[in-house]
Amino acid sequence: MTMAAGIEAMNVYGGMAYLDVRELCDHRGLDLPRFENLLIQEKSVALPYEDPVTFAVNAARPIVEGLSAEERSQIEMVITCTESGIDFGKSISTYLLKYLDLPSNCRLFELKQACYSGTAGLQMALNFVMSGTSPGAKALVVATDISRFALADSKAVQEWAYSEPSSGAGAVAMLVSDTPHVFQIDQGAYGNHAFEVMDTCRPGPDTEAGDADLSLMAYLDCCSGAFGDYARRVEGADFQTTFDQLCFHTPFGGMVKGAHRQLMRKLYKAKPDAISADFEKRLTPSLAYGKRVGNTAGASVFVALAGTIDAIKPDAPIRLGLFSYGSGCCSEFFSGVVGAEGTRRLGAMEISRKLDERYQLSIEEYEKLLTGSSTVRFGTKDCELDRDIIPGAWSSSGKGDTLVLDRIDGYHRNYIWI
Amino acid sequence: MQDANKITQIIIAEIRETVPELADQEISASDAMAELGVDSIERSEVIIATMEKLGLKIPMVQLHGPRNIGELAALLATKTAG
Numbered sequence: 001m002t003m004a005a006g007i008e009a010m011n012v013y014g015g016m017a018y019l020d021v022r023e024l025c026d027h028r029g030l031d032l033p034r035f036e037n038l039l040i041q042e043k044s045v046a047l048p049y050e051d052p053v054t055f056a057v058n059a060a061r062p063i064v065e066g067l068s069a070e071e072r073s074q075i076e077m078v079i080t081c082t083e084s085g086i087d088f089g090k091s092i093s094t095y096l097l098k099y100l101d102l103p104s105n106c107r108l109f110e111l112k113q114a115c116y117s118g119t120a121g122l123q124m125a126l127n128f129v130m131s132g133t134s135p136g137a138k139a140l141v142v143a144t145d146i147s148r149f150a151l152a153d154s155k156a157v158q159e160w161a162y163s164e165p166s167s168g169a170g171a172v173a174m175l176v177s178d179t180p181h182v183f184q185i186d187q188g189a190y191g192n193h194a195f196e197v198m199d200t201c202r203p204g205p206d207t208e209a210g211d212a213d214l215s216l217m218a219y220l221d222c223c224s225g226a227f228g229d230y231a232r233r234v235e236g237a238d239f240q241t242t243f244d245q246l247c248f249h250t251p252f253g254g255m256v257k258g259a260h261r262q263l264m265r266k267l268y269k270a271k272p273d274a275i276s277a278d279f280e281k282r283l284t285p286s287l288a289y290g291k292r293v294g295n296t297a298g299a300s301v302f303v304a305l306a307g308t309i310d311a312i313k314p315d316a317p318i319r320l321g322l323f324s325y326g327s328g329c330c331s332e333f334f335s336g337v338v339g340a341e342g343t344r345r346l347g348a349m350e351i352s353r354k355l356d357e358r359y360q361l362s363i364e365e366y367e368k369l370l371t372g373s374s375t376v377r378f379g380t381k382d383c384e385l386d387r388d389i390i391p392g393a394w395s396s397s398g399k400g401d402t403l404v405l406d407r408i409d410g411y412h413r414n415y416i417w418i
Numbered sequence: 419m420q421d422a423n424k425i426t427q428i429i430i431a432e433i434r435e436t437v438p439e440l441a442d443q444e445i446s447a448s449d450a451m452a453e454l455g456v457d458s459i460e461r462s463e464v465i466i467a468t469m470e471k472l473g474l475k476i477p478m479v480q481l482h483g484p485r486n487i488g489e490l491a492a493l494l495a496t497k498t499a500g
Contacts, residue, residue, distance in 0.1 A: 037457065037459065197479055213458055213462075216458055216459070216462050217462065217478035217481070218478075218479050221478050254457075255459065258459040258463065262462075262466055265470070
């Protein structure tokens with residue numbers, strides 16, 4: 001098995017609007033004397049006419065647009081990865097097929113395992129490519145998640161308090177193929193750690209429940225467990241020296257810092273100064289986009305990957321170690337290589353510039369979105385979206401390159417390009 | 419099985435080590451770390467450091483549930499029983 005495989009192209013989409021997280025914490029009266037420890041500054045907030053479909057399509061569009069007709073016809077599988085599904089039966093990938101104008105001979109499905117979903121999707125796509133059952137075939141994997149929970153009443157907002165500052169929205173699209181221009185996977189180099197635990201969940205439409213302490217404990221157990229399994233499979237693997245950079249699932253940067261510190265203590269009995277220096281060098285670049293969009297769940301570890309590539313801009317091949325965790329719980333540590341070609345191709349997506357273009361919500365506007373009746377709830381049968389809900393947020397540039405939800409007729413979502 | 423009172427003292431020492439702001443604060447077994455202003459990441463670090471001191475190697479999730487320092491010490495004590 002010598003065929004190269006990995007990510008041919010990738011893009012991050014952080015939506016149309018964001019909120020300053022410190023403003024939110026001040027407004028909620030959260031006593032956070034060490035706010036900086038969170039390592040988060042902004043979070044993307046999905047507007048009523050944005051949903052997991054629009055995030056996914058807007059992330060994937062620049063990738064698909066960049067393909068020749070022949071390359072586009074080689075996309076044979078579309079996997080959407082999400083914990084923000086909009087229907088129990090119909091997958092978001094069906095909408096992607098339509099709005100990205102993909103071939104009809106396509107395998108479409110959606111998968112779920114909390115924030116681990118994106119990695120599950122990537123590994124399924126990689127295994128499809130490496131199996132060689134359809135030589136030259138490509139798979140489009142899109143992790144897309146929004147957080148739109150604290151609806152209804154003040155009680156719901158209170159219950160959400162533990163994760164409201166970090167809950168974001170975003171999507172990462174990845175074209176997986178045997179021409180891995182951006183990220184070449186280290187084949188066979190992975191490790192898993194899973195067990196049953198009720199740390200955080202989405203038990204009903206538009207709700208989330210969780211226990212911050214238990215979730216952190218499960219994340220820490222998984223981080224050392226998954227790396228342990230990786231080291232068992234990969235001869236000579238060393239957490240400190242094998243990887244030039246690291247990208248972890250990022251609920252918020254502080255959690256990544258905690259996990260890194262634990263591993264460095266456990267594996268090397270490292271001292272605080274050495275741990276801090278290593279974090280600064282090998283993990284801070286991965287927070288570049290996460291600290292601007294918040295926790296993007298299934299997309300989060302790939303938001304970290306994109307952040308690292310854009311921040312480091314490697315001009316020669318470097319090895320990256322990735323840690324993905326999804327509540328419930330399942331996790332994976334895996335690795336791959338990025339070089340100058342990946343730097344160039346990802347840079348062309350202009351992720352940072354597009355994040356800069358988002359509309360900054362005031363607290364009043366954010367609260368209106370949270371408690372307003374404008375929100376499209378799970379299971380909505382008919383509805384017409386109000387474009388003027390947040391004056392200023394609606395893009396009037398008229399480039400026709402951003403998909404938004406226009407209306408729902410008999411559960412069928414209809415989108416338009418603006 | 420190690421003595422829970424001794425473990426309580428280890429936990430309190432680790433709290434002061436992890437959160438320097440609490441160095442001079444009176445801390446007792448009935449205090450909850452969260453109420454003392456120890457954030458979730460710091461709480462996990464206190465627990466990890468205490469486990470190291472006790473030479474305890476068990477999954478972190480097994481230490482979820484205690485509502486204060488004394489309860490955490492009691493739980494840790496049962497875990498050291500092997």
